[in-house]
Amino acid sequence: MAEARTEYEHPLMKGYREQLGCGFPQVAHVFEDCMAEALSSLSKEGINAYLEYARFLCKMGRGVEPVLIFLEEWPSIATTLGESALPAFIAFISLMNKSPNNPAIAPFLQSLAATARRLHSQEQMQDYMDLALAFMTRTTGSVHGIHTTFASPGLPDFFQQSPYLLSQISIDGLKNWVEYGIRNYHDHPDRQRDYFSLQSADSRAVMQRERHGTLLVDNERKLDLYLRGLWQKDAHFVPYSMGFDELRKPVPYFDQLGIRLPDVYDDIHGITGIDRYRAVLAHIVGHKRWTTAIFADNFSPFQRMAIEFFEDSRVEALAIREYPGLRRLFLSLHPKPIEGACNPENTACLRHRLAMLSRALLDPNHGYKDTALNDFVQRFHAVMQQGESCTEEIAELALSYVAKTRRQSDQLAKTYFDDTEVDYRDDNRHMWRFHEESDDEEMFDDHRKIELEEEELKGLPPRHYPEWDYSSQTYRPDWVSVYEALHPKGKGSDIDKLLAKHGALAKRLKRMLDLLKPQDKVRVRYQEEGSELDLDVALRSLIDFKSGASPDPRINMSHKTSGRDIAVMLLLDLSESLNEKVAGSEQTILELSQEAVSLLAWAVDKLGDPLAIAGFHSNTRHDVRYLHIKGYSEKWDDEVKGRLAAVEAQYSTRMGAAMRHAAHYLENQKAEKKLMLILTDGEPADVDTKDERMLIEDARRAVTELDQKGIYTYCINLDPKADEYVSDIFGKQYTVIDNIQSLPERLPQLFIALTK
């Protein structure tokens, strides 16, 4: 084939071909077309450089792909960035070529045109390449000191995703996103690939965090208030992603499950993202209020489209009647199709006509000349003058509009789309009813789905908590999954036995508790009537009186007893290490903890303070278990004792997540003081975290968070070596109990001392 095509060649082209000097047959196929484009867009020097670097890529020894892509893509890149950008690219490519990362060259070149369109300027492009270079050097692996042996696993994926990423986030956001990926998945090739190909959940979450525009999640309450306040509606919002469907942009819609909205809106035409959401909601509420579904079976697709446009305009007109300010909002978001922009000879113009009409119905100063259009605008307003009209009536009008303006060309495949998308309108699926229900296969799936859901509902769904990453001083979003469950039950009488065993201690405790019970009197001053005369105030009043001013009659005081108002959360570390035997004793740490907790729970119950008990352990961040032993509303009864008797120790200690989860219960307690006691025997650690400091720093962060919520945390640590880390986490709010055997005695005492 190649020979056949070279039969005749323009001498100029031949010269270029020789200048390129690349023998790949695939290059020969496309060379002429590429050259034609290059000649039309590049300068003379540009052409020379173009051929020179193409030659370099060809001789680089990495196959035909790099040079092919370069030949095809460069002319368009050069028009966006300028020809002078070329040497920098080539420098970058040769760097890649010298590293084990040469397979990433093709993806880099492939995404280059799209990336360039996003970045516009050479400076930004340079930033992008610097970022890629840093990425490459940091993730290219070396094993046993052999320098740069393994290619960066994530780099090709990164290049592939970069145009999309840059459409969603700025270059600075991209930097943060890359940074996060490298930091967390540096030594895990598969995860790294997942992250950089946007497959993993946290990769998307981090991207979401960096996005520009107004995020739905941040504004849900505002929109909720908007619906409630202005429209007296209550709806559930379901976000959909704008990004992942590049070909066909999803459109807002609503059904029984809620209103689907894009997850993010950028500001456009001076309208803020939040106002765009409001426009969508106003339109949707308009439908909810004023649209009744009509049968679709008898209408052609064109007729349906027209009816939808008319109905949209009707509900907007009604909404504007309610809130005139909406007109400005709708007008700024509604496209303004240019009259005559669509040529009816060779293009289907119905969409264009309808969009123009829709604009004219909204905009009193539309300035369109078309007589049919103006006629129907008048008829529309005349109908609306009568009242609210209705979907059927407006459908009639729409049908006569279609009939009146129909053209043969409406059937053409080539449809005019410019300026016809009204992006704040929903897809109107609620408007249509069908005589015949669909016999699609989906119909049969409904039943099965329900069964699946039922299965999933067993046990509480996980709650996700962020984790603090001290190295970057940021939170990892939704990093930890906490599963909460009721602790299985054992025999409650075991706990009673333990209590009986510590009978003497219990008696001593009881004496201390009696002292603690609310009985201290508090003086209430400035009382007009009270049990005693408050001499200070009385004297002051007398002086006032003698000097002629009106005396304060509140010269008495009275007493009242102050109450205790403290809610307590006891969080037990139930990790594997608790199974160890205590030195010089037959009991394990777990058994001793059980005794101690029983005594404490008994003591707190006697005091009457609200107390909750929970245990936790973790098996990687995906499975932190939070075991409910006693809730605030539960009594210290056999049920609770049974759960406490059955505690078992296993897995590891991911403290921060458990603390955050426990805090959300404690937070809701209505008490003046909130105390979280954490009983643990070691430092926070988990099998999936190599960096020892990570979970310590996270726990420390959790303590700060809790402090901000007004929760006082206190740690009782059974690890004799705890001093090394425990003060890092809890500051001064901790006690280390070296002699674990004394725990049953010390724990309640500690509690009493803390709350005295």
Next chain:
Amino acid sequence: MTDKEQYKVHKEPFYQQQSNEVALYTAAYNARLPVMVKGPTGCGKSRFIEHMAWKLGKPLITVACNEDMTASDLVGRYLLDANGTRWLDGPLTIAARIGAICYLDEIVEARQDTTVVIHPLTDHRRTLPLDKKGELLEAHPDFQLVISYNPGYQNLMKDLKQSTKQRFTAFEFDYPDAKLETGIVAKETGTDEELAAKLVKIGTTARHLKGHGLDEGISTRLLVYAATLIKGGVSPRDACRMALVRPITDDADIRDTLDHAIDAVFA
């Protein structure tokens, strides 16, 4: 003797009847039954009582209750003077003596032991014992006790005792419906109906948010303020922000939503 005239309401206070409350109140007054008016703040409770006092031609003594108020602030106390001591009647005593309508505004704000002093006045006895003075005051035949309270925003601790509640007949007030309220705002401030209707619309918006971050919706009183500002030459947007939104909320989301509602209503 206290000057009765100073407590009279001389000029007719504008009051727009919502249903038949004027007739009902008149009936209650004729029987001298104690009256309780309930309802959210700024919905016209005090105005109603003022209007009724004017209509019935009776003096009106209003006491705004607060936490520090004691029984002697209501009943009266001995004051010391050069020659010894002198008794000074409190507002409740004055009202009982001269036969006025005594209006205790926001009664729950006062401490519970204070409210108990009104008990003997509110049943068949119609007497007020002044223990310190050693006098049992027989209430004037024209005397009537009216209390107001807003069950909405007070907490559980501040509720009226059943024994107090069950001494009163009660009126429940709410913000008037949109049409009526428009009329009220227009008449009270002399603005045109169209502007008043817009203000009422914003008010209604806020009232729908009650319980979702707002303790209380925008009251008729605030709407009147806004209309007054607009009449004074302030632009409607600024006036509404100033009079309707900023006073009632510190919550940024709600403020935003109401600001948007203002923009949506004033196109």
